[in-house]
Amino acid sequence: MHLLRHAVAGGLAALVALSGAAALAGAATTGPTVDQSPLLWATINICDTAKHPDTIGIRASMPGSGKKAEKMYMRFQVQYFRASTQTWAPTDATVDSGFQSVGSALFRRRESGWNFSITPPPAGQTYRLRGIVSFEWRIGKKVVRKAQKRTHSGHKGTFGADPKTASAAECIIKP
Known part of the structure; x- marks a missing residue:
């Protein structure tokens, strides 16, 4: 299924929104795992709006490890x-951002997003x-931990949302 007309990065200038510059202390043995962290999430913050027709926007957050x-x-x-x-099925390769660097894991968390322009369906x-977001923490080329989340609601006011309160698990694109 070829859905994409073109992909637009979720604003490289806004690629990384920090929620506090405080670095995490070393990994605590009693702390939550990466998969359980409330700082690990994905949501749809744009879905076929007047400002962004035939577009799905995905926003995500991942916790830092505190390791420079x-x-x-x-x-x-x-x-x-x-x-x-x-069933849910993958689309073609044109609706895949590839892995995008969001910066150092020194910080408490990082956020980023990606918008996909979708070819409208037939009448x-x-x-x-x-959306599905895959997360990786790397040292050099070595992946030291990874996680994956599918989009869900509950993240009102995410950066770049249209409308400002948009946060959804799914998006319906109509002709």
Whole structure:
């Protein structure tokens, strides 16, 4: 399924929004794992609006480790709901940002986003979409930890949201 007209980075100038410059202390043995961290999330913050027609925007956050040598990366992908099999399926490679550097893991958390411009469906049809974000923490080229989240609601006021309160698990694109 070829959905993409073109991908637009979620604003390199706004690529990294820091929520505090305080670095994390070393990994605590009693602290939450990366997968359990409330700082690890993904949401849809743009879905086919007047300002962003035929666009799905995905925003995500990942916790830093407090380790200066580690760098953090995010990969944004779109899946569509295949009604015939009642399953979620990957779209083609054009709706995949590839891994994008979001900076040092020294900081408490990093946020980033990616917008995908979707070719509208034929008349009478809709596309039901969701986002998948893969997270990696690396030292050099070595991946030292990774996680993955699918989009969900509950993150009102995310940077670049349209409207400002947008936060959803899924996006419906109509002709």
